[in-house]
Amino acid sequence: xxxxxxxxxxxxxxxxxxxxxxxxxxxxxxxxxxxxxxxxxxxxxxxxxxxxxxxxxxxxxxxxxxxxxxxxxxxxxxxxxxxxxxxxxxxxxxxxxxxxxxxxxxxxxxxxx
Amino acid sequence: xxxxxxxxxxxxxxxxxxxxxxxxxxxxxxxxxxxxxxxxxxxxxxxxxxxxxxxxxxxxxxxxxxxxxxxxxxxxxxxxxxxxxxxxxxxxxxxxxxxxxxxxxxxxxxxxxxxx
Numbered sequence: 433x434x435x436x437x438x439x440x441x442x443x444x445x446x447x448x449x450x451x452x453x454x455x456x457x458x459x460x461x462x463x464x465x466x467x468x469x470x471x472x473x474x475x476x477x478x479x480x481x482x483x484x485x486x487x488x489x490x491x492x493x494x495x496x497x498x499x500x501x502x503x504x505x506x507x508x509x510x511x512x513x514x515x516x517x518x519x520x521x522x523x524x525x526x527x528x529x530x531x532x533x534x535x536x537x538x539x540x541x542x543x544x545x
Numbered sequence: 546x547x548x549x550x551x552x553x554x555x556x557x558x559x560x561x562x563x564x565x566x567x568x569x570x571x572x573x574x575x576x577x578x579x580x581x582x583x584x585x586x587x588x589x590x591x592x593x594x595x596x597x598x599x600x601x602x603x604x605x606x607x608x609x610x611x612x613x614x615x616x617x618x619x620x621x622x623x624x625x626x627x628x629x630x631x632x633x634x635x636x637x638x639x640x641x642x643x644x645x646x647x648x649x650x651x652x653x654x655x656x657x658x659x660x661x
Contacts (some may be wrong), residue, residue: 532604
């Protein structure tokens with residue numbers, strides 16, 4: 433099974449500042465056939481289901497503000513929020529779908545400093 | 546618009562059974578893999594199971610193998626999760642998800658509480 437490890441577990445950032453969350457997989461999630469990384473970033477607020485932000489590691493979902501971006505390939509990935517807004521307070525998860533089980537990272541709690 | 550509506554949760558005693566349902570609309574159900582994930586109170590997300598478009602393949606997390614069964618009825622646009630031999634550690638909100646480029650979680654989930 434592929435283990436997904438996020439860092440840090442929690443993060444406090446000032447409004448308007450950059451927030452960076454990392455996700456590392458225990459083996460590559462890059463598909464050789466498609467040359468795509470099977471890695472998705474989600475945002476979850478209390479009482480709500482996860483909401484997709486970024487898929488294929490770097491493709492922003494329609495309607496997601498452009499302050500959210502994803503990067504990385506193979507085993508190391510990053511979610512960046514370029515200028516933190518109050519509404520970005522949430523827990524962020526990465527999930528792979530390269531193979532079964534489609535495991536999640538443990539989550540990163542993002543707060544305002 | 547993709548809609549996923551989970552139901553069937555509730556309070557059940559250890560060792561008991563429940564069947565969760567997920568009614569979908571807004572997309573051609575039979576064309577997509579589907580999955581269940583869960584979230585224990587105050588904890589992170591855990592992928593539970595998924596099922597191929599035609600139901601011919603199923604995959605489970607080790608902790609539920611032999612106890613849970615995922616199934617689908619493409620004629621009824623519905624996904625199911627039969628949960629047997631329930632344990633306290635199965636207590637969670639269960640979400641269904643639509644496959645594709647990513648797993649789409651759109652419903653509010655259904656709460657399963659296993660307690661005596």
